[in-house]
Amino acid sequence: MAVTLTNDELRALFLFEALDDDKLEWLRTHGEVVSYDAADSVFAEGDPATCFYVLLSGEVSVTRNVRGDQVETSRTSQVGVYGGATQAYVGERGTTTYVNSFRAVTPATLLQLPAAEFGAQVREWFPMAVHLLEGLYFGLQQSNELVGQRERLLALGTVTAGLTHELNNPAAAAVRATSALRERVRKMHHKLAMLADQQLEPKVLTALAGLQDDALACATTAEDLSALAANDAEDELVDWLEDRGVGAPWDLAPPLTAAGLTPAWLQRLADEVPAHLLESGLRWIVYSLETEQLMSEIEDATQRISTLVGAAKQYSQMDRAAQQTFDVHEGLKATLVMMGRKLEGLEVVKDLDRTLLPIQGYPGELNQVWTNLLDNAAHAMTGPDGVRSGTLTLRTRRDGDSLLVEVGDTGPGVPPDLRRRIFEPFFTTKPVGEGTGLGLDISFRIVVNRHGGDLRVESEPGDTRFQVRLPLRP
Structure with a gap:
């Protein structure tokens, strides 16, 4: 026989103490008292929400699923919860x-109400209150979504600024080199025309072309000299050129030294070319060396641009499925490139275990996590004057059945009282206008809710480490 409560017993529960007899009668006739033994499950996370429960006796606990483990969030024996x-x-x-x-810790009894009918009745009994609650509920949802979008835009702005800065340097270098190259080619044509006017013998022209090829080959294998050694080598070349009446030898010595050419090599040129054509031939070879350089x-600059564009594509995960099997190091590398400007002034140490196997997940979303953690680390090592200094450590390891990604910084650390709140939505230690307080909240939800992983922080002055654990198996 089903057990029911009297109106007085229902009114004794703080949730229903202000209801009139008609409303209590509805609860009495639609509710059911259900008993549970110790360790019985009342309902499980993720199951359809079909019932509303009120504790009548005993002790219950509430748990959340975190990376496959049931983590207890509360435990109570207060009647009426x-x-x-x-x-x-x-x-x-x-x-x-x-x-x-929700499970029983000790033998417990609960009042069970059908959710659909109870919800409809609450809307009928308290229309104004329900409208206010709906406004609060959906308002918070919309607010969280809007602020979350702003947080994502801020993260995008951070990496876009870094990408723009990184792209500007090689682009400007390519423009400068192209302009200089145009000038060197013009001079080469002019010098070649002058040599042609001298009606060179074919064997001299052939020798000059061979020496030009040899000079270019020497340039590709030339070793970088120290400043002192380079000065000494240039002085030797200047002396040799002055002895043979070559004009402005100090202009010719640096490119010849950079190409690894010595007075002995120049003597080969002097032996092959008539004395009156030595300077013209020598300048033609120098222009060739500068053109090659x-x-x-330009090749280095355009390759750098291509690398940056590839990093941007990897970061944004364009043309790729949202969920996929991926190497976490590719996303970390792309994020470091995109965050380059934000990390200027910091020593970046990469301690990466490249033997880790690919995992399954959402790499585009994880790139936002890496952006948030790197940005926070950079902010922690930025002084009041805006100058960044310190060491940022990026580490990957296997940790049991998880892949560990650790972002460490040598900033002042997170005090214990703030550490408890650091993953709360809208909580931030940044100045007004510099942070929304959602970066770590979004990161937590991406790691924990989307990937079944774990995100935590360990901190003391000079050593703060945010640790992301991702399951090796999907």
């Missing part, structure tokens, strides 16, 4: 599954 379909009053627009798990600079 409630759980289950707590948002039934908003109907189908609200949460339709249980957001946590400028083309190398």
